[in-house]
Amino acid sequence: METRMEDAMAKTNVRYCLKCGKCTGSCPLARVNPEYSPRQTVERAILGRKDQILRGKGVWWCLTCELCSERCPQEVRYPDFIRACRIEATAKGIEHMCAHGGMLAELQRAMTSPEVKQDRLGWIPKGAKVSGTGDLLYFVGCLPYFDVIMEKIKPDSVAIGQSVVKILNRVGVTPAIMPNERCCGHDLLWTGEVESFKKLAKLNMDEIAKTGAKTVLMSCPEGYRTLKLDYADLFGELPFEVVHTSEFFSRLIDEGRMKFDKSIDRKVVYHDPCRLGRHLRVFDAPRKVLSSISGVQLKEMERSRAEAMCCGVDAWMCNSNSKQMQIERLREARMSGADLLVTACPKCQIHFRCVMSEKLPKSVFPVPDEAKIDVMDLSELAAKAMGL
């Protein structure tokens, strides 16, 4: 993983830039924020304006959604380049906007201490079968924390975890769950705190080893990406397989082990989370799960799969631009004719629910009604369809 801008330039094809502007023309952020232009950031880098980049805001604005690199004719991996810049900026002690007043970052840093003994299993539903070890480990992620921090908008993130556990039990799997699971480190890594990230990664790897898991199941795409790509980048080939719930479920469907006996009569549209979709190319699995639920009419948004638009926030770095993007995305979801927006990312879900919960004087920033739509996680809907 590159930690300096110069190294990143070589590795991420920045030098090949044609200055064609396709990145900026694609960037959802640039549309709402005229000051932001990936192309110009790249041009500055080529011209050696390092300080301008590291001290500029743009480096922190980027959503790392990979829509630009998806389309770049020269395969410039802009998000990776940005990450390296963030890491170097942080190393240089350059101050930057931090997410949610830094609260989450603080928690995550706290978890880097080996002594921490978390009590984070309270959400596990009564009578559910879980264990400390086993072939399959369910890596829960920060769901319990989200519910506390975001309680004002009642994200009910643990419902995702509960659904996953219920489903696993129903198909006869007793998942291992780690009592002292730590944050995967995604947010710290993408906000430049590479050292803390490494600590968290190490601690989690040790914990996972203790469970003897052969498979690690993730319901959070950011965690999924972090383990599958960034842990592997750090520790080499992982001694276990990492799968996302959507992939795992579609496998179960293939094996005939997952059956949906409750019909769900709703028009459903699926929002591809950037990290699950563009980063890891998981597009079909979630759609397959949805279309195997009887009653579900699956719709598509104008921009879906690799074309999907980001929910507007990455690593919790939320700002006024995020809100506009979220509204745009929700409008698009409604335009598809759906009445239920399903995603496979707890964070996307929180961001969408957040914006819809907001009340602002219309004059300041109207949240149009057509942007209102129910939001639910894939696991929850699957559980419902299984009568759980």
Add this chain to the structure above:
Amino acid sequence: MTTEPKIVAFTCNWCSYAGADLAGTSRIQYPANVRIIRLMCSGRVDPTWILKAFELGADGVLVSGCHPQDCHYISGNEKAEERVNSTKRLLRLLGLETDRLRLEWISASEGARFAEVIKDFTEKLSRMGPTPFRSKRGV
């Protein structure tokens, strides 16, 4: 009603005559009152012939060549344009409507356009009625 106007059309071999052919291959219909005289180049059209055509009772004369720059002989069509313009001045002196002499650039791919031009020209000429020469000849 007046009898159908008679049109004489001088076309170059390379563009306009081919355009008239394409009208045929594409089966595009147009009035049967035009008589085409094929020349190698519109630059060959002699103002004397145009006057003669009118004198012999033609109601309209069409001179048609390749679009500017397309001329098979580099600039014959430009010469044709100069000459048609000066001939129009003669027609005016003769008291004939200058619109009875028409210059059109028609390429080999413009079959439809050739037919269009003939239709349109025929309508305009019928509105003008016969020329004094024609009545003189009692045709």
Add this chain to the structure above:
Amino acid sequence: MENSKVNSTEPRIGVFVCHCGVNIGGVVDVPKVVEYAKTLPGVVYAEENLYTCSEEGLSKIKGAIREYGLNRVVVASCTPRTHEPLFRSACEDAGLNQYLFEMANIREQCSWVHSHEPEKATEKAKDIVRMTVAKARLLEPEEEAEIAVADSALIVGAGITGMTTAVSLARQGFRIYLVEKEPEVGGLVRRLNALYPTMSDPAEILNPLIEQVKSSRNIQLLTSTGVTSVRGYVGNFEVTALRGKTEELKLNVGTIVVATGAEAFDPEGRYGYRRLAGVITQLQLERMLRDGELGKPKSVVMIQCVGSREEGRPYCSRICCMNAIKNALIIKEKSPETDVCILYRDIQAYGRNYEDYYKKAREAGVIFIMYDKDKPPEVSRSGIRLKVSVVNAFMHQEVTLGADMVVLSTPLVQHESGRDLARVLRVPLGSDGFFMEAHAKLRPVDFATDGIFVCGTAQSPKNIPESIAQAYGAASKAGILMASGKVRAEAITAMVNEEICRGCGRCEEVCEFNAIGVEDTGGAKMTAKVMEAICKGCGVCAVACPTGAITMRHFTTKQINAMLEAALTPGRG
């Protein structure tokens, strides 16, 4: 010949009307047309065919020519543009000169366009046949004159292009005079350090070529020689050349190839050229690189489009971008820590190979900054170094670059000797000053004047493979003429009635092909003379002639008048 006797007698016209299946017969009353044709003056025979173009139809024509002693043939069927040659050769088979044949187009221009008006179509068909017969009565036999072409060529310019053409034509067995104004062959390429995209040493390609030129028995190389005058026409050019100061040479050649190349524009006074030390041209840089005089400059700035894409020289010089990139890469290779920056307007990395090359340069860390024509860079001295300030068009920011060397990329331009040659050959130069080919798309190496060809940078800026391709192209064109040893001239040419011609020269003014000119025919009388070998038969001169002294073969004023009469006055048939 035997058939000319037949031709000279009274017109005996045969008319063949084609049904073309139902294409004509389904609309036009063919039998009626045949009957009508029989009534026309001069027509001694008329018949209908299902398909006149079929083997059967053709043999019927031949038969009738013999049987009825026909000396004019009219076929009323489809368009002459596709079928005339077929019927003409049938006539020739039967001993009738092909120009005594005429076609009446009653399909494309009658039955197919009036399919809903059978009566009118039939009337029109009759008119068309009447017009055609009227012309046929006046048809004359014509011969396509044959001009012998000497199997020797003059090639002007012994750069890569000229030498390539020379060697190819020599290989094909023709005698070549290769004329070079300089004492040495090799042209502009000789002054280069390396060639893109392969980075080869020019010697690699020049030396073998020079070797072939010198060793070829068929090539006579004349250096320090200039062409002073050219007379004659395709196949028979009389060339006068001056070798050195004094020695005059007379060469007779069948074809001429212009390969005079171009020269680099002199940026006198631009960006401090010749005023500020360190401001040089790409050509000068090439020499420094070749002689290893580059040293280790901290920074080199290259400025593109110096003298091109501007008033007076609006064209893009095609090769400068790649050339600058080539030199940038060489500098980066020789001294990696040198910063190289190219100030450009649009990078012309076109086609199969060059984008890759452009990519290599970006990879090597060459910096590319786009500037706007209205905000050109400024070069000034700062201390011992140079300072270049430019507005980065993509950032709207002024960038100031320190430079030890500023290299100007200047366009290729026509040189004086090229302009002189154009006058000598009476071939045109384009508004860009380069030799103008006959047609931008389909005749890139021909001139409108037969027997003279152009290739390489004389025609427009080009890189080496493009010049070589054109060099072979010109070799092919010249080879065609010399291989067959003759050209068939147009039979349809201008004719001058010398009694009427007053030698005013209007015809000469309007002819695009230098095919007609006024000559002194003695006794203070000037008369227009047609060079039939090169006349294209457009007829522009005939109309320009104030006295009516000029007419066109096969499209004579008499013939057209007859058609007009037939078209408009049925009575007078």
Add this chain to the structure above:
Amino acid sequence: MDEKPSVLVIGGGVAGIQASTDLANRGFQVYLAEKLPSIGGRMAQFDKTYPTLDCSICILAPKMIDCFRHPNIKVLAYSEVKSVSGSAGNFTIEILRKPRFVDAARCTGCGQCAEKCPKKIPNEWELNMAGKKAIYMPFPQAVPRVMTIDPENCLYLTKGICRVCEKLCQAKAIDFSQKPETVQIKVGSIIVATGFDMIDPSKFPEYGYGKYKNVIVSLEFERLICASGPTGGHLVRPSDHQKPKTVAFVLCVGSRDVKAGRVYCSNVCCLYSAKDAILVKEHEPDVDAVIFYTDLRAYSKGSREFIDRAIRDYGIKYIRGRPGEIREDHETKSLTIWYENTLSRKVEKLQADLVVLSVACVPRGDTKELAKVLGVELDEYGFFKVADPLYAPLDTTVRGVFACGFCTGPKDISDSVAQASGTAAKAAEVSMMYARAVPRAVKKGG
């Protein structure tokens, strides 16, 4: 057995026609093999050519006819090269002649049969914007003027019923008994001129080709604007056949694009789109024409001046920037183009009613097979590899086999034509070198 030196030319586009005519004119026996039923190639599909705005078919058709009629050229249309053996100066070639099911000697090309044929099928020559019949003339100016029956669609050949054409053809030209035949020829050298194809732009979901009706590719535009094309040259958009208010041209779709596997620049797009935009203005002066470009590559003779004219005299709008995405308004079917104007550095959107994509030019689909048959190498993009990109631009990797035009990499018409004549000279050299192999040949030819 002909005594003239002989040459096989593969591909009947403008380059192949030029090479054939040159060689035939200097006395060679030329075999011109064309895969399709008619010669003419891509140029026959274009409406106009830049920078002179010549009507493309008008200047090509006479060359097609001359080529076909030339006593020294045998045009083998609707044929494929099956095998090649031997070496420079002495190649033996097998060519498969596909059955037209129409007797070329009898067919007058009148088209009666097509009028009555009951089976309508898409016309790929018109890029499926128009239909044709199962018995068809590829296009009005096709050469040879012979009808062809499409065996996949002919009712008789597929279902054993119909034979309407046969009944009504008075020339008795229909011949359902025709079989594929293989002809064998001997030649001294081979010239490849197979031209180009275009990539499928649906690889770029962000531009919506195939999904949005009013997003088309430039070759479709050429037919759309052509007087003899499917709309009779009326500028209308496919969705509703209404006249567009704004037409946008997007360049470099798949060209200069590593992801598309096409690092190279397709060379002709900058100019032909300027030409297309001018045609828009000449047809409908009140329609706006906008061109999105990355670098304006107007380097060939007269090109830069042409672009300047497009801007100055026709008011064509140029925007430097490669659009990020194109989205359709589902009601109006109009399109919104999102882009960064890299010169004003603003992210903007443009409403267009018709978008024309200039997609990357690539080798013809069957180039690999042909290369195998000829034993020549291809480059990493699948173009025919030239012996040396610097000083042997016309030689392939096999002696006596030459290549010209687009099949060795993107080239405009004039460069292709110059190269075509160049290969003719090369072939002539070969015949001289092997003069002994064909004794009287040279005297005859030369």
